Amino acid sequence: MLCCSAVIWANQFTAGQWTLDVNVTTGETDIIYAGTTLVAKNRAHFRVGSQQYDQAQMTFRDVTEQDISDDFGTGKEVCVISEKDDIRAFEYYYIYSDKPYILTQLVLVSSSKISSNYLAPVYSTSEVKFLPAEENYNLFVPWDNDEWVSYNNYAFGGDLTSCEVTTLYNAPSGNALVVGSIEHTVWKTGVTASTKSSGEISSLKAFGGLSNNWTRDYDFPHGFVSGTKVSSPKIMVGYFSDWRDGMEQYADLNAIVAPRLPWEHGKPFIWNSWGVIQTALTYDDANQVSLWMAENLPEYKNDGTVYVCLDSYWDNLTTNRLKQFAKYCHDRGQKAGIYWTPFVDWSNTPDRQVEGTKYTYSDIWLRKNGQPIKRTSASACDPTHPGTRARIEKFMGNFRDWGYDFVKLDFMDHGALQADSYYDPSITTAMQAYASGMALIDSVAGDMYINLSIAPLFPTQFAHGRRIACDAYASIDNTKYTLNSTTFGWWLDRAYTYNDADNLVFQGQSENVNRIRTLSGVITGILSIGDDFSKDGDATAKERAIKLLNNKALMQCASQTKAFRPIDAPSGTGCASTYYTTVADTVYLATINWNTRNQQYTFDYGQLGLEPGTEYTATELWSGNTYALEDGLNVTVKKLNCLIFKIHPKCGTAIDDVMIEQQVSKRLVDGQVIIIRGNKQYTLLGQSL
DSSP states (O other): OEEEEEEEOOSEEEETTEEEEEOTTTOOEEEEETTEEEEEEEOOEEEETTEEEEGGGSEEEEEEEEEEEETTEEEEEEEEEEEETTEEEEEEEEEETTOSEEEEEEEEEEEEEEEESOEEEEEEOBOBOOSOSSSEEEEEOOSBSOTTOOOEEEESSEEEEEESEEEEEETTTOOEEEEEESOOSSOOEEEEEEEOTTSOEEEEEEEEOOOSTTTTOTTSOOOOEEEEEEEOOOEEEEEESSHHHHHHHHHHHHHHHSOOOOOOSOOOEEEETTTTTGGGOOHHHHHHHHHHHHHHOTTSOBTTBOEEEOOTTGGGSOHHHHHHHHHHHHHTTOEEEEEEOTTEESSOOTTSBOTTSSOBHHHHBOEETTEEOEETTEEEBOTTSHHHHHHHHHHHHHHHHHTOOEEEEOOGGGGGOOOSOOSSTTOOSHHHHHHHHHHHHHHHSTTOEEEESSOBSOOOTTOSEEESSSOOOSSHHHHHHHHHHHHHHGGGGGTSSEEEEEEEOOTTSOHHHHHHHHHHHHHHSEEEEOOOOSTTSOHHHHHHHHHHHTOHHHHHHHHHOOOOEESOOOSBTOOOSEEEEEETTEEEEEEEEOSSSOEEEEEEHHHHTOOTTOOEEEEETTTOOEEEESSEEEEEEOTTEEEEEEEEETTSOOOOHHHHHTSSEEEEETTEEEEEETTEEEESSSSOO
């Protein structure tokens, strides 16, 4: 709803705690929150063709203001308008009365067609200082989860470009600036900041048009967007007292722009063949695994079932065997999963015919500088080409017809690589092409659960879940690597339905390491175990699985929760040692001692979101031991080990399976169990409503 539009010449515009101070000579704008300047002299910065423009060097024309009430909040839209060379730059600011964030977007308009591959609605080269002088960090967020890339928490004192979003925050206080794109189907977005060790932010830029090694485009430029009107991605700029709140708020805004793919069932509990069996996959092995799990892991399930998933090399099985395997899983009360790479040609054979079409693979390859694009020794396929699209329809249709309930889609970033051109002439950027292909997959997937691997962080609306990191298996280093992505990317399951912790493998490791690996799955989201449970599989791994995965209290925790929040956030590419999440009136707290000596941990009520003055009981789920809390919890964790606590009010009863059955109401919404207790409503997968 828009109203009260007017051209005005005043230079200050206010909504709630937000103030925009516009220089009516240059169009530069100070973005101020609660009296503190977060971004100084912000202005539009962009290219048209090869010509670069800076709004401060254009002719400033006017400012418009109007009241707004939209999906993001209620407040004001302020537009700063400048002009040069038949190009009008409309710098929109959306400031909200009761929100800790604003949105901004740059729109270019011309009487003739223009083209741009770089639009920056946030561009400031003026220094600001609003964080304390010590322990400030700028977070690098990777564009995808390929090649074992990690989040990297850099100390202030240099230049950094993050992909899609970053936070600049003070560790002791938690105070944070969060800047990131909330639109992802046209542009790859970068956020570049220059900082000083004394706490200053010297420059800040958020722009559509990112192309570098992290986007896997290397020295190839971002695609151009053309028309008489060209728009940047919409950018969030927010200030928060806790950087974790800011990242969760960022994820929530993304989910407003692109709502999560609906899921009306519980969180999948998975076995995946790529953990140990890998290329040696056979029908007999898969069937034996399914039977062994049905007989030996009664607690490893959710929503009454477990997913038994065939990964790469499922084509070792005949079509009849694939159908039979799915049927046997269903007969055992299980569900069946399969694997595919929709945008990849592994054969690299140009004249090979694309399955079910008249095209050859050479026809559907993406090209850069006229040459086929290859990554990981495989040719990338054009998501807009009718051959690629017919192939998608054929394979996804087969999976449905064969009875599969889950599909892991891998090497997805092959479909999001910038190319010379695309079959569809209306598409000119990698993300437009990727979104087109993903929308088709979504439309033909039926009710299968869609899980992405080696995939861009965004967009999120075409899949239920995504691997939080790249391949990980059994070792403690693999667990640390996975939890680096959980520590800094737990918030992604507010945009997806679930995060996936990858292959939880026991074989060849100590029980303590197995226990930590299991807990990493609980902390992250989906559990996906991967040992060989066939008759010839490792006996010790089977024993560990029976011991660790039949812990009813732990499996109940895993079924009720989404990703845990980190309590601590290390510098560099490390991972947290403590995490927590809230489920109705219950808090789950997980702590991991990565050291080779025993470690003492102390947690106060404030860290865990507990109510002062309330007595709580903590039950450690591995041992069953109980503890009384008095203003906090003090525990010792043995070397290279972990604990997980279920903390609930002493005078009450924690939410559990028995209590759920006694509720007035219970329903599933997007994978979340919503329950009613008296006059209170809770969600059992996420924060209390």
